[in-house]
Amino acid sequence: MTTQREITVTPDGVSPEQFMQALTRFESVVGPDNVLIGEDRLTPYRKTMMPVADEDYAMSAVLQPTSAEQVQEIVRICNDFGVPVWPTSTGRNFGYGTYAQGSAQGHRHQVVIDFRHMNRILEVDAELGTALLEPGVTYQQLVDYLEENDIPLWVSCPAPSAIASPVGNTLDRGVGYTPYGEHFMMQCGMEVVLPNGDLLRTAMGGVEGSNSWQVFKWGYGPYLDGIFTQSNYGIVTKMGLWLMPKPPAYKPFYIRFRDDDDIAEIVDMMRPLRMANIIPNAVVFAHALWEAPAVIPRSKYYDGPGAMPQADIERMKEAEGFGAWNVYAALYGTPEQIEVNWKIVTDAVRALGKGEIFTQEDMAGTEPFEYRAALMRGGMNLQEFGLYRWRGGGGSMWFAPVTVAKGSETLKQTRMAMEILNRWGFDYCGEYIVGMRDMHHVIDLLFDKTDPEDTRNAHACMTELIQTFRQHGYAVYRTNNAFMEQVADCYGPVQRQVNQTLKRALDPNGIIAPGKSGITV
Amino acid sequence: MFDPRLIPALALVLAAGGTALADTPRLDAQRMFPSGEIAFQKICARCHTGREDAVGPDLTANDYDPDTIRHFARHGSGPMPAFTESMVDAVTLDQIAAHLASIRKETEE
Numbered sequence: 198m199t200t201q202r203e204i205t206v207t208p209d210g211v212s213p214e215q216f217m218q219a220l221t222r223f224e225s226v227v228g229p230d231n232v233l234i235g236e237d238r239l240t241p242y243r244k245t246m247m248p249v250a251d252e253d254y255a256m257s258a259v260l261q262p263t264s265a266e267q268v269q270e271i272v273r274i275c276n277d278f279g280v281p282v283w284p285t286s287t288g289r290n291f292g293y294g295t296y297a298q299g300s301a302q303g304h305r306h307q308v309v310i311d312f313r314h315m316n317r318i319l320e321v322d323a324e325l326g327t328a329l330l331e332p333g334v335t336y337q338q339l340v341d342y343l344e345e346n347d348i349p350l351w352v353s354c355p356a357p358s359a360i361a362s363p364v365g366n367t368l369d370r371g372v373g374y375t376p377y378g379e380h381f382m383m384q385c386g387m388e389v390v391l392p393n394g395d396l397l398r399t400a401m402g403g404v405e406g407s408n409s410w411q412v413f414k415w416g417y418g419p420y421l422d423g424i425f426t427q428s429n430y431g432i433v434t435k436m437g438l439w440l441m442p443k444p445p446a447y448k449p450f451y452i453r454f455r456d457d458d459d460i461a462e463i464v465d466m467m468r469p470l471r472m473a474n475i476i477p478n479a480v481v482f483a484h485a486l487w488e489a490p491a492v493i494p495r496s497k498y499y500d501g502p503g504a505m506p507q508a509d510i511e512r513m514k515e516a517e518g519f520g521a522w523n524v525y526a527a528l529y530g531t532p533e534q535i536e537v538n539w540k541i542v543t544d545a546v547r548a549l550g551k552g553e554i555f556t557q558e559d560m561a562g563t564e565p566f567e568y569r570a571a572l573m574r575g576g577m578n579l580q581e582f583g584l585y586r587w588r589g590g591g592g593s594m595w596f597a598p599v600t601v602a603k604g605s606e607t608l609k610q611t612r613m614a615m616e617i618l619n620r621w622g623f624d625y626c627g628e629y630i631v632g633m634r635d636m637h638h639v640i641d642l643l644f645d646k647t648d649p650e651d652t653r654n655a656h657a658c659m660t661e662l663i664q665t666f667r668q669h670g671y672a673v674y675r676t677n678n679a680f681m682e683q684v685a686d687c688y689g690p691v692q693r694q695v696n697q698t699l700k701r702a703l704d705p706n707g708i709i710a711p712g713k714s715g716i717t718v
Numbered sequence: 719m720f721d722p723r724l725i726p727a728l729a730l731v732l733a734a735g736g737t738a739l740a741d742t743p744r745l746d747a748q749r750m751f752p753s754g755e756i757a758f759q760k761i762c763a764r765c766h767t768g769r770e771d772a773v774g775p776d777l778t779a780n781d782y783d784p785d786t787i788r789h790f791a792r793h794g795s796g797p798m799p800a801f802t803e804s805m806v807d808a809v810t811l812d813q814i815a816a817h818l819a820s821i822r823k824e825t826e827e
């Protein structure tokens with residue numbers, strides 16, 4: 198049983214006595230083994246990559262429920278004792294807070310739900326290409342299931358693939374690299390434990406006996422699924438998603454461009470191909486300083502302070518064969534379809550008069566091509582973690598402003614980001630992930646968290662990036678816990694008020710993830 | 719014309735009986751990974767590939783006792799994230815250590 202001595206922190210506003218009582222009640226619901234407290238068991242949960250003191254974002258306990266009924270009970274106990282609870286599916290939100298909960302300001306030390314023990318694949322319909330999953334199911338598990346049962350469907354995963362989850366990724370509105378790369382677009386139907394303990398099934402899930410929960414997103418009346426993403430209005434215990442039929446043929450390819458300013462022409466060349474679905478997947482334009490970390494440490498070409506000098510970048514590009522911009526895309530379909538589309542793509546590159554195009558055969562098993570080719574068919578892979586070796590020191594934040602898919606815009610955003618990052622002593626490790634008409638401009642702000650000055654600079658740099666971009670009408674699509682307030686402000690007071698009105702209506706005691714996306718009671 | 723490419727697709731429809739397949743047991747209830755080797759391949763070896771361009775060092779090049787494996791797994795190190803008990807349990811970590819030791823022995827022999 199839980200003893201007083203093992204508890205290092207309690208949630209803000211909750212007394213140790215109240216917290217002890219709540220823990221005893223939690224234990225009666227999920228069993229003592231599934232209430233984790235004490236340094237030993239919590240250590241792996243508490244490491245974050247944000248430029249802040251991890252203690253301010255440390256959870257007071259971790260709960261591991263095994264059923265939706267248990268989650269309902271947990272929520273009722275939370276209401277009784279005013280204990281806030283932050284749900285995670287697989288907790289691999291690297292660069293966005295990992296298992297961090299709360300936003301520090303008065304919302305520290307929440308209890309975290311770790312859904313790893315709720316990991317059943319509840320249904321896969323091989324004909325319709327749908328799945329219904331519990332939150333603890335990893336991409337690896339889903340891929341294994343499809344392979345073991347010979348089901349010709351592909352998943353779409355983010356780069357941490359094997360160790361992350363479809364539910365966690367989709368609920369934070371993450372992205373992948375196949376034609377199904379905009380993950381929330383491919384989500385269909387949810388089961389949600391509401392803050393009062395009720396169990397909601399969205400859309401067709403509300404109709405008794407319905408078999409269309411995983412095929413028709415909208416149901417009737419207001420469409421609710423959206424309000425349970427990047428929010429704190431409920432705890433998702435089941436989620437439906439669509440899986441892509443495995444195409445008869447698949448052709449990944451790579452186009453290398455020499456100059457930083459080529460980004461404008463790349464975007465304008467690719468947009469029509471993407472919009473017409475000739476290239477149907479979430480294409481990537483990776484800068485040299487994203488390409489390099491996947492395969493080499495920075496020290497191979499530069500070991501000094503501050504941002505890597507341009508001359509060293511050029512030397513590295515030349516020696517390693519990286520482009521300034523590296524385009525990864527793929528064709529999917531029958532061999533005949535691919536042949537036609539390949540001609541359209543190669544003609545477009547030829548018409549542009551720059552860019553060298555390479556196929557899988559040309560690249561012959563080398564990285565980073567291989568990992569890109571794997572991701573564009575939903576293959577499990579962790580090669581991109583090389584980013585964390587680039588500079589070392591364990592600090593990382595994604596700065597990911599939304600961009601219009603127009604060349605002039607990317608030129609402007611890239612220059613602005615580069616200037617700010619370099620001035621603070623950081624590299625521009627950036628890429629664009631292409632949507633239908635938008636792009637996610639994803640930059641990894643890598644810093645040495647073991648160095649206090651580097652850490653302070655990273656914090657200041659992120660603040661400036663968000664502010665300066667805001668002045669130009671840009672905002673990020675997602676952020677880590679330490680910057681949720683600042684980012685929420687970029688979206689204006691009316692959105693904040695509406696979010697708060699919903700919060701007050703659904704969760705009057707503010708027990709679910711207070712602070713997430715800047716939303717509180 | 720008979721298209722041989724249709725055979726696998728047809729076989730699948732027959733096998734699945736045109737219905738949904740469903741409800742796998744909870745993985746942790748039956749051990750997350752059936753062996754140390756499989757756990758190693760599905761998680762660790764994705765970074766510890768043994769290739770020159772790998773994210774992490776080749777773990778078959780040195781000896782690691784179970785305590786070292788456990789320490790790195792629970793604390794992480796640099797680019798290597800920490801793994802919770804719910805991701806890789808203690809028994810599996812020991813099995814991973816034993817698996818690595820057996821590879822090491824093979825290469826030494």
Ligand SMILES: Cc1cc2nc3c(=O)[nH]c(=O)nc-3n(C[C@H](O)[C@H](O)[C@H](O)COP(=O)(O)OP(=O)(O)OC[C@H]3O[C@@H](n4cnc5c(N)ncnc54)[C@H](O)[C@@H]3O)c2cc1C
Pocket residue numbers: 284285286287288289290291292293295312332354355356357360361362363364365366368369370371372373431432433434581582583584713
């Ligand atoms: C090298 C590298 C590359 C990356 N590439 C990508 C990429 O390509 N695309 C991308 O999207 N991300 C990427 N990431 C970021 C991140 O690691 C992934 O998005 C990852 O999928 C998130 O972790 P998770 O799936 O375990 O989600 P979790 O950490 O489980 O969940 C994320 C958040 O969603 C909410 N949530 C989770 N579960 C629930 C629930 N059941 N109910 C209510 N709310 C819930 C919570 O707020 C939680 O904090 C990358 C990270 C690294 C290190």
